[in-house]
Amino acid sequence: MGDTAxxxxxxGVAVTAIGVAVIRARETERADRLYDDPLAQAFVDAARAGFAAERWAQLMAVAxxxxxxxxxxxxxxDDRVGAALDAGIRQIVLLGAGLDTRAFRLGLxxxxxxFEIDLPDxxxxxxxxxxxxxxxPTCVRRVVATDLRHDWRxxxxxxxxxxxxxTCWVDEGTLGxxxxxxxxxxxxxxxELSAPGSLLGVARFSVDRDSAPAYRELQHLLASGAKQTDSLEIDFDVERWLSGLGWATEFRSWNxxxxxxxxxVTHPDPRVGTIAAVRRPSSQAQQYADQIRRLGVKQMVVSVEAAKATVELLQRAAATQTPKNSVEAELVxxxxxxxxxxxxxxxxxxxxxxxxxxxxxEWMVHTATARDRAPDRTVVYVHxxxxxxxxxxGDWFLCGELIMNAAARVVIPLYPLAPEGTGEFVPDxxxxxxxxxxxxxxxGKVSLIGDSVGATITLSAAQILRDRGVPKPHLTVLIAPTLDIRLTEPELEALDEVDPFLSPAGCRYLNSLYRGGLSATDARVSPMLGNNDHLGRLLLFSGTHDILNCQARKYAxxxxxxxxxxxxxxxxSQMIHIWVTSPTPEGQIARETIYRALR
Known part of the structure; x- marks a missing residue:
């Protein structure tokens, strides 16, 4: 192994990592083990050579x-990480990772x-x-050698x-x-780094741990030759504090x-336990979703009858342009x-x-650029x-942002609307x-971006370009697309309860108008069912309070x-159908992701 001694x-506090490795190695030897860590013993064997006999015995006693x-x-x-994976989280940060081996042993x-954060030593x-x-490792593992008391961000x-x-943030005692x-x-x-839906687990101690013999022994071990050791106590109201930072918390007693x-391992104090926290959406995002609910947008597609009435109203409004109220004025x-x-x-x-x-x-095609500089790239934006x-x-807003923040020329085709405009020719x-x-x-200078049904058209168009042998665009961005117009997923009913914007029944009717004479399984209207090979780089955005989220997850x-x-x-997490173009922090983060990808 070389000289690791x-x-x-x-x-210092880093010695606790070896103590935990000792514990994991012992657990792995048990027939009734709670987990299996085949690497723990390697750390124990390597560490022992670096300790004086008396100090090693002290460490074993504390373990x-x-x-x-x-x-x-x-x-x-381990269970918390598994739950995060089940929730679709694929980014894990270990705070004070120590000799953690989850990247190797959990089959992630x-x-x-x-990301493993700990001291360089x-x-x-x-x-x-x-x-x-x-x-x-079974996954991507990245070492971040830094001190959490420095600029670890x-x-x-x-x-x-x-x-x-x-993100799933893992703390096994570092905060304490x-x-x-x-x-x-x-x-x-x-x-600040956590997107909505991020998870954090924190232990809550309500006893004087300094009075416990085990903690006195641990403090004595850490103090022996330590450079600096902070307190082992969290003595403030963690739940209230996390709530004030925008986390929804749930406490469970240790027992x-x-x-x-x-x-x-029961504990006599019911106040001792763990706090599971979930990052809530920003107040702006919550207000935006509430505004959509108040406007009654969903009522326009809540049923087949409602969707038909909406289409008739749109057609009548387009013909007469004499609205009777504010809703009709917006439809006009x-x-x-x-x-x-x-x-x-x-x-x-x-x-x-x-x-x-x-x-x-006839199609009207707008091309927009900055007035004061030449564009570096071209984006075809499908609304x-x-x-x-x-x-x-919202589409115009995003187009303007693309011009300013991605130095883009934005080409905006206005396709014929259904029922005249159909998948038989619009994607082509x-x-x-x-x-x-x-x-x-x-x-390399051309990208495609589509929003909502525009993203459906965009993915179909990308497939057509490939079939024609046209070189792949630099990037294809899909924002909340319908990927299969049949909308048959069993998850739709539950999603309908939380989506303030769309409803399956009305959307199926509108989809049937766009389908025209095509089969509902034709890739020109249901691109997920087509050939999705050799499309290059795709970015797909979806919110969990959008009925179409189930299709996005399936495609992913x-x-x-x-x-x-x-x-x-x-x-x-908890974002609605049009969140990427919304004036919210979450929307801004998503848009910045698009700008970086374009550049």
Whole structure:
């Protein structure tokens, strides 16, 4: 193994990592073990050579006293990580990782990224031992050698941490080993880094641990030769504090938590236990969803009858343009407005041309650029609107953001609306427009972005481009698409309860208008059912309070089977259908992800 004795952390709080490895190795030897850690013994064997005999005996004695409680805690964290994976989380951060081996032993999915944060001294010992064992992680493992009392935020971000995806934060006692000031700073920082839906588990202690013999022994061990040791106490109201930071918390007593494991580790104080916290959406996102509910948008598609009435009203509004109330006025605007808003036209240079498709339909195509600089790239933007409405303010907003933040020329085709505009020719025409732009500018300079049903059209168009042999666009972005217009997923009923925007019944009717004479399984209207190989790089965005989230998850699950297609899936907890274009922090994070990908 080489000389690892000189790297063994024998002083300070880092020595607890070896003690926990001792506990995990002992647990692994048991016939009734709660988990299996085949690497733990390698750490124990390597560490022993670095300790004086008396100090090693002291460490073993402390491990004996903490064994039952700590080994149960390891299993509880394993279960917490498993629950996070079941919830779709694929980003895990281990705070004070120590000699943790979950990246190796839990069978984490390949696309999962585990960030291990701990002191450089810990990794100076850990990495050579792992190298000697030839152990291979089942997921992506990234070492972040830093002190949580320093600028660990930058170190984590530099390691590839994504602020736009939910995270499972794992703490097995590190927060309790820091002074209260530092533990609060750590949690405040991780809160800033946490997308909605992120998970955090924190232990709550309500006893004077300094009076417990085991903790006195541990403090004595840490103090022997230690450079600096902070308090082992968290003595403030953790639940209230986390709630104030935007976390929803749930407390479970230690006894209730460990009872199913059958180990003798009960505690007489019911206030001792664990706090499971979930990052809530921002207040802006909650207000935005509430606004959508108050406007009654969902009532327009809550049933087949409602959707039919909406379409009839749109057609009548487009013909007469004499609205009777504010709702009809908005429908008139969405049915007839094809020009950019005044502020958009004033801010950007906009040109317009009219093209004719193979069916003889005229399309208005806007091209918008910055007035003060040449664009670096071109984006074809396909708007939403349930197949039956024109481009919305949110679409114009995102187009403007693309111009300013991604130095893009944005080409905005306004396709014929259903029932006249159907999947029989709309995706082909989008493909025609994109192919010409690729010929003129090069595939590396052209990307496709679609929102809602526009994303459905966009994915179908990408498949058509591939079938024609056109070079792949630089990037294809799908924002809340309908991927299978049949909408038959069993999860739809539950999602309908939380979605303030869409409803399956009405959407199926609108989808039938766009289908035209095609089968509902035709890739031109249900692109998930088509050939999704060799599409290049895709970004897919979905919120968990969108009925279409179940299809996004299904597509993301299929993605590893695609050849020549790399899908990057971004799911936002409790976000609604149009969250990416919303004026919320969550929407801003998603948009910044798009800008970076375009650049």
């Amino acid at each position: 000189s790297n063994v952390p024998v002083d 004996d006293q903490f064994y039952e409680g700590r080994t149960v805690a390891v299993r509880l964290v 999915p390949l696309e999962t990224v585990v 810990v990794f100076a010992f850990k990495e050579p031992v792992l190298d000697h064992t030839d152990a291979v 930058k170190a984590l971000l530099d390691s590839g941490f994504r602020v736009d995806t939910p 080993s820091l002074a209260q000031e530092w533990s609060q700073r750590v949690v405040a920082t991780l809160t 209730d938590t460990v009872a199913p494991l059958g180990r003798p 605007r969405r049915a007839t407005t094809t020009q950019p808003p005044t502020d958009f036209a004033e801010k950007f240079a906009v040109s317009t041309e009219v093209i004719t498709d193979t069916r003889g339909n 939403g609107g349930g197949w039956v409405m024109q481009i919305a303010d 025409t989008i493909a025609d427009i994109t192919a010409q732009l690729i010929t003129d500018n090069g595939a 699950a299929l993605a590893p089977t695609f050849t020549g297609t790399h899908l990057e899936y971004h799911e936002a």
